[in-house]
Amino acid sequence: MLERLQDSFAKITKTLVGKSKITDKNIEEAIEEIKSALLEADVNLRVARRFINATAEEARGEKVLKAIDPGQQFVKIIYDKMVHLLGDERSELALRGPDVTSTILFLGLQGSGKTTNAAKLALHLKNQGRRVLLCAADLSRPAAVKQLEILGEQVGVPVFTGEHQDPISRAKAAVQEAKKHQYNVLIIDTAGRMQVDTDLMTEIKAISDAVNPDEKILVADAMLGQNAVDVAKSFDEAVEITGFILSKFDSDTRGGAALSLKSITGKPIKFIGTGEKVEALEIFHPERIASRILGMGDIVSLVEKAQETVDEEEARRMQQKLFSSDFSLEDYLEQIRMVKKMGKAGELAKLLPGVSAKDIEEKLDEKQMVREEAIILSMTKKERKNLLILNPSRRKRVAKGAGVNVVEVNRFINRFEKMKIQMKKVMKNKAYQAQLAKSL
Numbered sequence: 001m002l003e004r005l006q007d008s009f010a011k012i013t014k015t016l017v018g019k020s021k022i023t024d025k026n027i028e029e030a031i032e033e034i035k036s037a038l039l040e041a042d043v044n045l046r047v048a049r050r051f052i053n054a055t056a057e058e059a060r061g062e063k064v065l066k067a068i069d070p071g072q073q074f075v076k077i078i079y080d081k082m083v084h085l086l087g088d089e090r091s092e093l094a095l096r097g098p099d100v101t102s103t104i105l106f107l108g109l110q111g112s113g114k115t116t117n118a119a120k121l122a123l124h125l126k127n128q129g130r131r132v133l134l135c136a137a138d139l140s141r142p143a144a145v146k147q148l149e150i151l152g153e154q155v156g157v158p159v160f161t162g163e164h165q166d167p168i169s170r171a172k173a174a175v176q177e178a179k180k181h182q183y184n185v186l187i188i189d190t191a192g193r194m195q196v197d198t199d200l201m202t203e204i205k206a207i208s209d210a211v212n213p214d215e216k217i218l219v220a221d222a223m224l225g226q227n228a229v230d231v232a233k234s235f236d237e238a239v240e241i242t243g244f245i246l247s248k249f250d251s252d253t254r255g256g257a258a259l260s261l262k263s264i265t266g267k268p269i270k271f272i273g274t275g276e277k278v279e280a281l282e283i284f285h286p287e288r289i290a291s292r293i294l295g296m297g298d299i300v301s302l303v304e305k306a307q308e309t310v311d312e313e314e315a316r317r318m319q320q321k322l323f324s325s326d327f328s329l330e331d332y333l334e335q336i337r338m339v340k341k342m343g344k345a346g347e348l349a350k351l352l353p354g355v356s357a358k359d360i361e362e363k364l365d366e367k368q369m370v371r372e373e374a375i376i377l378s379m380t381k382k383e384r385k386n387l388l389i390l391n392p393s394r395r396k397r398v399a400k401g402a403g404v405n406v407v408e409v410n411r412f413i414n415r416f417e418k419m420k421i422q423m424k425k426v427m428k429n430k431a432y433q434a435q436l437a438k439s440l
């Protein structure tokens with residue numbers, strides 16, 4: 001997820017943070033690097049230009065030059081501009097009250113992930129306690145109806161097909177059905193084509209006029225980069241979409257679509273698709289994505305994810321502990337266990353502050369966690385609290401107990417010490433503190 005973009009921005013922020021003085025030359029250099037990073041990410045040229053002009057202007061202002069920590073202040077400006085680019089605030093679905101059926105029309109090119117994401121959203125809304133009905137109005141692809149039926153069954157949401165064989169009548173009939181049976185939300189999956197064409201737009205417009213939906217969600221394929229933006233423009237011109245689901249975000253290393261869609265169309269990204277499974281849908285939070293891009297980690301997502309599977313109190317305690325100066329091996333052990341409980345360490349590691357995309361693999365692979373757990377468990381409680389007492393003979397004993405060699409124990413201890421230093425650095429970052437304060 002956004003690995004390449006993260007890597008470029010990690011370099012930029014690393015150079016800036018810690019600079020006690022920011023000169024015009026520093027600003028020029030950083031701006032040049034930001035520009036290349038954005039263009040490499042396949043961000044629309046107009047959007048990139050606007051971004052760097054606004055950033056440069058503010059960076060040259062008094063606020064940065066006079067700041068106690070100008071480097072951090074500069075990074076904060078980049079962060080704020082990035083949040084703005086991504087859409088400022090999270091955008092909710094405009095759903096009606098519980099007694100009225102809301103209709104959501106799903107639009108997009110073939111293969112964009114429309115059908116899959118219709119099922120994902122159905123599950124998401126069902127999990128919020130809503131009664132959801134899906135309608136298969138993609139009649140251009142024979143397998144599409146069957147696909148939605150299978151997915152519907154998987155997520156436990158009924159799929160309306162009805163008698164009609166043309167999409168407009170079918171969509172209308174679905175609305176009647178949903179009202180009659182008092183469904184809270186109706187999601188209509190429409191046809192896509194390989195490319196935007198007039199027939200497709202005419203059909204979409206006719207369906208939209210017939211059902212007058214509350215939301216017209218375009219499923220945009222993140223991997224298409226700028227092309228996704230062009231597709232979005234065409235759909236928006238035809239039916240005035242109300243927002244996006246950015247699908248395949250998990251496979252998007254560059255981030256061009258995410259960074260350009262709002263700016264170009266004025267319409268918000270509401271969700272991101274983060275995998276092929278029906279659970280892989282996340283609410284799009286501009287602030288979180290921005291901090292992820294800038295390598296500031298994403299403690300908010302971390303905590304939320306933890307809360308899904310771990311006791312809330314426990315997760316909160318862990319978060320506070322993580323940043324306290326007496327974060328010990330005991331706490332680390334607890335953290336390993338929690339991560340294991342949540343599964344997919346890699347996914348979670350991406351959310352940790354100060355961890356660049358490249359570091360992830362080596363930092364938190366599951367096998368390593370098992371070894372680390374064994375090493376910690378072979379230490380006495382006293383040793384876990386105070387690593388300084390781990391002299392060579394104690395280390396030898398620990399290695400033996402864990403079934404690893406001493407070099408590995410030494411390496412682990414060094415890694416842990418480094419991690420603590422890293423955490424301290426992150427905590428000194430003002431922009432990060434502000435974000436953390438908000439999340440607590």
Ligand code: GDP
Nearest residue numbers: 110111112113114115116247248273274275276
């Ligand atoms: P449609 O033609 O627009 O209805 O597209 P589908 O829903 O059939 O999806 C096309 C392909 O993209 C399928 O193989 C999906 O599993 C895959 N897909 C959809 N959403 C995502 C996503 O968020 N991440 C990933 N990795 N794959 C996705």
